[in-house]
Amino acid sequence: MKRCQLSVSVILLGMIWTVLVMLPSSLHAQNEPRHVLLLNSYHQRMTWVKNLTRAVENVLEPEKNNLILHIENMDAKLVFSREYFIAYKKLLAERYKGISFSVIISSDNYAFDFLRFHRDDLWPDIPVVFCGVADLEPYMLKAVSSFTGIEEAPSPRTTVEQMLRNHPNIKKIFVINDHLKTGNSWRRYILKELMDLESRVIIEHNIKEPIDRLHQRLLSLGDDTAVLLGVYFRDNGGQFLTFEKAGDLLTEGLSIPVYCLLAFNLRKGVIGGDVISGYFQGESAAKMAKRILAGTDVNSIPVIRAGANKFMFRYPELQRWNIAEDSLPKGSIILERPVSFFTVYRKYIIIVGIIIGVLFLIVLLQMMHIARRRLVEKELRKSRRQFSVLLKNMPGMAYRSVFGSNWLMRFVSDGSKELVGYSPEELLKDEGVSFSSLIVNEDRENARKTIDEQLEHCDNFSIEYRLQSSSGKVRNVLERGRYVKESEEEPVVEGFITDVTNLKNTQAELAALNQELEDRVQRRTAELETSLTNLRTAHKQLIEAEKLASLGGLVAGIAHEINTPLGIGLTSTTYLQERLATLENEYKAGSFKRSTLEKFMQVADEGLAAAVTNLSRAASLVQNFKQVAVDQTSEVLREVTLYEYLGKVLASLRPRWKHSSHTIELHAEEEAKETIVKTYPGVIMQIMSNLINNSLIHGFEEMENGVVKILLSRTNGDICIDYQDNGKGMTPEQKQRIFEPFFTTKMGSGGSGLGMHIVWNLVTRKLGGVIECHSEVGQGAKFIITFPISSDSGTKG
Incomplete structure (x- = not known):
C-alpha cells in the first residue's frame, strides 16, 4: 500500500514538473516576437560599428525579451551615391516585406539621413531612435515625426581641462582634424569650445598636408605641447585610412602627451579623453528604444545633445606620464589594466x-x-x-518545604534561630519541632487555606500570620513563597519568612497619627477658608477705594478746570454790570451821549461773548464729567462710539497733565473711528485713568516732553487699544510683575501697587479680553488691550 502511494506521488510530481517546464514555452508561443531594426551607416568590420551593435544587443537582450533584432549595414564609407541609396531602399522594401518593426535604431549620419527621406515610404510612423549623428541641426527634425536620439558631439572642453590638470606645464595644444566635411565641422566646433582657454594656452590646428609630413611636424613639437586628436581618416593626398590606422601613424614615436576625442583612437601612445564611444552611443540609443518598447511615446523622449560621452584612459599611458587615478574624473574607465x-x-x-x-x-x-x-x-x-x-x-528565615504537606521542611536557613529560637537542624529532624506547631492555633488553618487558594491562580503567594517562638513570645510574620516543580524531584514551595512585628506596630501608630493629622488639616482648612474670605473682602474694598480715589482726583481736576471759565464769565458779567450802572447815571444826569452808548454796546458785546464762550466751556466740562463720573461709579452695559468716548475721557483727565510738558495723542484707523462698541464705559474710563497715571508717575519720572500715543484699531470681531509712551521703560523683572497686586516701585511714596492689577482685572474679567505688556529699559512701555466689540460674552463678576 505504501509502495503504491509512493508511485502515485512520483507520477503527480512528474506531471507538475512537466506542466511547469511546458508552461513558459506555451506562454512564449502565445506572445508573438517583436521586430527591431538596427540600421548602421558603415560596415560591421569597423570597431565603431562592432561596439555600437554589441551595446544594442546587451541592452535589448533580444532572446530574453522575445525580440528579433535585424541588423543592416549600409557601408556608406565605400559607396554613398544617390543611385546606391535608391537601390538600397528597394532592397530593404523587398527584404522586409510583411515585417512590422516596433522601433528602428540608426547609427551615424548616412543612416539618419536615409531614414529622414525614406522612412515614411518604407515603414510609415515607425519610431526612430538615432545615434552617432554629427552636426545635428533643428531643420533636420522639422519635417519628420517620431524621431529622437543622441547627437554625436565631441567634448574638447572637458578633455582639454583634464589635460591641463594632468600636465600643468602645457603651454600649447596642437589639434588634429582632417579637412573633409566632418573634419572641418569638428575644427569649427573645437575652436568655439576652446576660445576662452586661449589666455591660458596656445591653440594651433593642423594645416592641409600629407600624413607623413604631419607626423614629422608632430615629432618636432616641444615638451610644453600636447596633442588633441579629433577625426582623421583621409589625408590631403587623398589617402583613405581607418580611424585606428590613422591614430597609430600619427602617434608613433611621439614623446609628448596625446589625447583623443574618439574611443577607437585609444591605442598605443594615446592617454585618453572625454571620448565619443560607439558602445555608449549604442547603449544610450538602445535604452531609449527599450522605453519605447515598454510603451513610452517617442515624442515625449527629448533628444540628448550632450552627456553620452565618457572619460576613458589607457593604464600604460597613465603609468608612463605618472598620472594618479584618483586625479581623474569620477567614473572614468581605465583600459588595459593588468590582471592581478x-x-x-x-x-x-x-x-x-x-x-x-x-x-x-x-x-x-x-x-x-x-x-x-x-x-x-x-x-x-x-x-x-x-x-x-x-x-x-538577612533578618528572616529562608525555607524549602514539600508542596501539599503541613510545612514539612527540606531546607531552613540560619535565620530560624532569631525568628523562632530553633536551629535549622531542629526544624528539619522528623523527631524535632514541627514548624506548623509554631503557628498560633487561630492562624494555622486560615494560613494553609489562603496559601492553597493563592497557588490555584498563580505560582506566588503572600500571607501574614503569627508565630510563637521557643521563649513563648508571639511574633507577626510575613511569608512570601512560590511553587517550584523541578524535574525528577518532588514539587516544593520555596519562600522567605520575615518578622513584621515592629512594622505592624508602626502601621498602627501611623494610622493613629494619620487620623490626628486629618483632624488638624480639617481645622486648618476651615481657618484658611475664613482667612481667604476676609482677604477677598479686603481686596475688593481696596479696589473700590482705589476707584474712589481715582474719582476724587478726577473731581479735583475738573473743579480746577471749571474754575477758570467760571471766573472769566463772572468777571465779564461784573464788569458789564459796572458799565451799565455808569451808563444809567449818565442817562439820569442828562449827560448821556451817543458815543457813550456805542462804546457800551462794544464793551457789552465783547464781555457777553467772553462770558458765553467760557460758560459754554464750563457746561461742556460739566457734561463730560457728569457722563464719565456716572460711568465710573456705575457698571452699566451700553453702546458707545469708542473713539468719541475716549476723547471725552481724555478731556476729563486733562487736568492731570495740563501743567506739565507731556502730551497725549489719540488716533484711530479709519474703520475703528466710527466703530460702536457695546461695553462698560466706566471700565474703559478706569483703565485709561490708571494707564495715564502709570505713565505720568512712573514712565515720565524725572523727564520732560513725554508723549503718550493711543491708537484704536479693529481686528476681526475685536477692538484693539494700543497704548504706548516714550518713558524710561521697565526692567524684565518689573515687566514680569507689572500686573501683580501690591507691586509698585513707589512703595512708601504714595504708590498702592493696585493700579495695573486693577487694569488687568478689568480687561480680563469685565471686558473678557486680554492685555499684553511690552517694554525695555529706555524704550518706553506699550500695552495692547484687545476685547470683543460686543461685551455680552465678557465676565460680569
Whole structure:
C-alpha cells in the first residue's frame, strides 16, 4: 500500500514538473516576437560599428525579451551615391516585406539621413531612435515625426581641462582634424569650445598636408605641447585610412602627451579623453528604444545633445606620464589594466578564504565557549558564597518545604534561630519541632487555606500570620513563597519568612497619627477658608477705594478746570454790570451821549461773548464729567462710539497733565473711528485713568516732553487699544510683575501697587479680553488691550 502511494506521488510530481517546464514555452508561443531594426551607416568590420551593435544587443537582450533584432549595414564609407541609396531602399522594401518593426535604431549620419527621406515610404510612423549623428541641426527634425536620439558631439572642453590638470606645464595644444566635411565641422566646433582657454594656452590646428609630413611636424613639437586628436581618416593626398590606422601613424614615436576625442583612437601612445564611444552611443540609443518598447511615446523622449560621452584612459599611458587615478574624473574607465593574481583566481581565493574563515570562527566560538564556561563556573561559585553569606545576614528565615504537606521542611536557613529560637537542624529532624506547631492555633488553618487558594491562580503567594517562638513570645510574620516543580524531584514551595512585628506596630501608630493629622488639616482648612474670605473682602474694598480715589482726583481736576471759565464769565458779567450802572447815571444826569452808548454796546458785546464762550466751556466740562463720573461709579452695559468716548475721557483727565510738558495723542484707523462698541464705559474710563497715571508717575519720572500715543484699531470681531509712551521703560523683572497686586516701585511714596492689577482685572474679567505688556529699559512701555466689540460674552463678576 505504501509502495503504491509512493508511485502515485512520483507520477503527480512528474506531471507538475512537466506542466511547469511546458508552461513558459506555451506562454512564449502565445506572445508573438517583436521586430527591431538596427540600421548602421558603415560596415560591421569597423570597431565603431562592432561596439555600437554589441551595446544594442546587451541592452535589448533580444532572446530574453522575445525580440528579433535585424541588423543592416549600409557601408556608406565605400559607396554613398544617390543611385546606391535608391537601390538600397528597394532592397530593404523587398527584404522586409510583411515585417512590422516596433522601433528602428540608426547609427551615424548616412543612416539618419536615409531614414529622414525614406522612412515614411518604407515603414510609415515607425519610431526612430538615432545615434552617432554629427552636426545635428533643428531643420533636420522639422519635417519628420517620431524621431529622437543622441547627437554625436565631441567634448574638447572637458578633455582639454583634464589635460591641463594632468600636465600643468602645457603651454600649447596642437589639434588634429582632417579637412573633409566632418573634419572641418569638428575644427569649427573645437575652436568655439576652446576660445576662452586661449589666455591660458596656445591653440594651433593642423594645416592641409600629407600624413607623413604631419607626423614629422608632430615629432618636432616641444615638451610644453600636447596633442588633441579629433577625426582623421583621409589625408590631403587623398589617402583613405581607418580611424585606428590613422591614430597609430600619427602617434608613433611621439614623446609628448596625446589625447583623443574618439574611443577607437585609444591605442598605443594615446592617454585618453572625454571620448565619443560607439558602445555608449549604442547603449544610450538602445535604452531609449527599450522605453519605447515598454510603451513610452517617442515624442515625449527629448533628444540628448550632450552627456553620452565618457572619460576613458589607457593604464600604460597613465603609468608612463605618472598620472594618479584618483586625479581623474569620477567614473572614468581605465583600459588595459593588468590582471592581478586575485582577479584570475578570485573564485578559488574566496572559497578558500570562506573555509578558513569558517574554521577560524568555529575555533574562536569554541574558545569563547570554554572561556564563558569558566567564567560562569567562577561566577557560580562566587554566587553561592554570596548567597550563603546573604542568607546568614538577612533578618528572616529562608525555607524549602514539600508542596501539599503541613510545612514539612527540606531546607531552613540560619535565620530560624532569631525568628523562632530553633536551629535549622531542629526544624528539619522528623523527631524535632514541627514548624506548623509554631503557628498560633487561630492562624494555622486560615494560613494553609489562603496559601492553597493563592497557588490555584498563580505560582506566588503572600500571607501574614503569627508565630510563637521557643521563649513563648508571639511574633507577626510575613511569608512570601512560590511553587517550584523541578524535574525528577518532588514539587516544593520555596519562600522567605520575615518578622513584621515592629512594622505592624508602626502601621498602627501611623494610622493613629494619620487620623490626628486629618483632624488638624480639617481645622486648618476651615481657618484658611475664613482667612481667604476676609482677604477677598479686603481686596475688593481696596479696589473700590482705589476707584474712589481715582474719582476724587478726577473731581479735583475738573473743579480746577471749571474754575477758570467760571471766573472769566463772572468777571465779564461784573464788569458789564459796572458799565451799565455808569451808563444809567449818565442817562439820569442828562449827560448821556451817543458815543457813550456805542462804546457800551462794544464793551457789552465783547464781555457777553467772553462770558458765553467760557460758560459754554464750563457746561461742556460739566457734561463730560457728569457722563464719565456716572460711568465710573456705575457698571452699566451700553453702546458707545469708542473713539468719541475716549476723547471725552481724555478731556476729563486733562487736568492731570495740563501743567506739565507731556502730551497725549489719540488716533484711530479709519474703520475703528466710527466703530460702536457695546461695553462698560466706566471700565474703559478706569483703565485709561490708571494707564495715564502709570505713565505720568512712573514712565515720565524725572523727564520732560513725554508723549503718550493711543491708537484704536479693529481686528476681526475685536477692538484693539494700543497704548504706548516714550518713558524710561521697565526692567524684565518689573515687566514680569507689572500686573501683580501690591507691586509698585513707589512703595512708601504714595504708590498702592493696585493700579495695573486693577487694569488687568478689568480687561480680563469685565471686558473678557486680554492685555499684553511690552517694554525695555529706555524704550518706553506699550500695552495692547484687545476685547470683543460686543461685551455680552465678557465676565460680569
